[in-house]
Amino acid sequence: MxxxxxxxxxxxxxxxxxxxxxxxxxxxxxxxxFLCVQFFTLxxxxxxxxxxxxxxxxxxxxxxxxxxAVNPEEQGTHSxxxxxxxxxxxxxxPLIDELxxxxxxxxxxxxxxxxxxxxxxSADFETMNDISFYIERLLNSAYFSDVKxxxxxxxxxxxxxxAETDEVNFDVQGRYSATIQLDINASYLSEGGTxxx
Numbered sequence: 001m002x003x004x005x006x007x008x009x010x011x012x013x014x015x016x017x018x019x020x021x022x023x024x025x026x027x028x029x030x031x032x033x034f035l036c037v038q039f040f041t042l043x044x045x046x047x048x049x050x051x052x053x054x055x056x057x058x059x060x061x062x063x064x065x066x067x068x069a070v071n072p073e074e075q076g077t078h079s080x081x082x083x084x085x086x087x088x089x090x091x092x093x094p095l096i097d098e099l100x101x102x103x104x105x106x107x108x109x110x111x112x113x114x115x116x117x118x119x120x121x122s123a124d125f126e127t128m129n130d131i132s133f134y135i136e137r138l139l140n141s142a143y144f145s146d147v148k149x150x151x152x153x154x155x156x157x158x159x160x161x162x163a164e165t166d167e168v169n170f171d172v173q174g175r176y177s178a179t180i181q182l183d184i185n186a187s188y189l190s191e192g193g194t195x196x197x
Contacts, residue, residue: 090189095119095143102137104130110177119182120150124175128152131178138182146183153177 092114099121103109107130112121125131131152138147154174 090184090186094189095184098141098143102134102141104134106130107134117186118184120179121182122177122179124155124177126173126175128176131176135180138180142188143185144182145185148181148183150179150181152179 095114096112099109099112099119103123104125106126108124110122110124112119123134125134131149135147135149138144154176156174
């Protein structure tokens with residue numbers, strides 16, 4: 001009897017292990033190529049971001065130099081702001097009540113603005129006499145030391161021309177709008193609006 005020797009499986013194992021080695025080498029090579037591409041791409045992006053960062057730092061330095069160039073005396077402190085508000089502030093409710101109490105029935109107070117020493121108001125009146133009566137009442141009021149009429153203009157409350165018939169409606173009368181500057185009597189206002197007479 002002749003013994004059986006089978007050497008073929010060993011050769012097949014060597015072939016399959018060679019194929020496995022080649023396949024793993026290709027995969028490793030592709031991974032290395034991918035990582036190299038990523039490395040160089042990220043390196044370019046990092047260089048671009050560093051350039052942008054230097055530009056932003058230069059911008060920031062220029063802006064901080066502009067801010068520091070502003071005079072620090074103009075900015076003031078909290079205590080100077082409190083002193084300013086305490087010296088300039090005054091109660092406005094009595095002034096508004098006084099404005100509305102002196103106004104005529106058919107007069108419309110459009111707006112009012114307060115500043116450090118007075119009030120600018122805009123009102124609509126029916127006649128010029130109504131404006132003069134209102135000015136007279138303001139002058140007699142103890143809340144105001146001076147009254148100045150800045151401007152007076154006329155306007156029509158509704159259209160005077162009928163669009164369908166092209167006729168002028170003479171029943172519509174113009175109204176007057178006045179802008180008035182009032183100087184506040186600070187001593188009277190600081191006493192709470194009461195004065196012994």
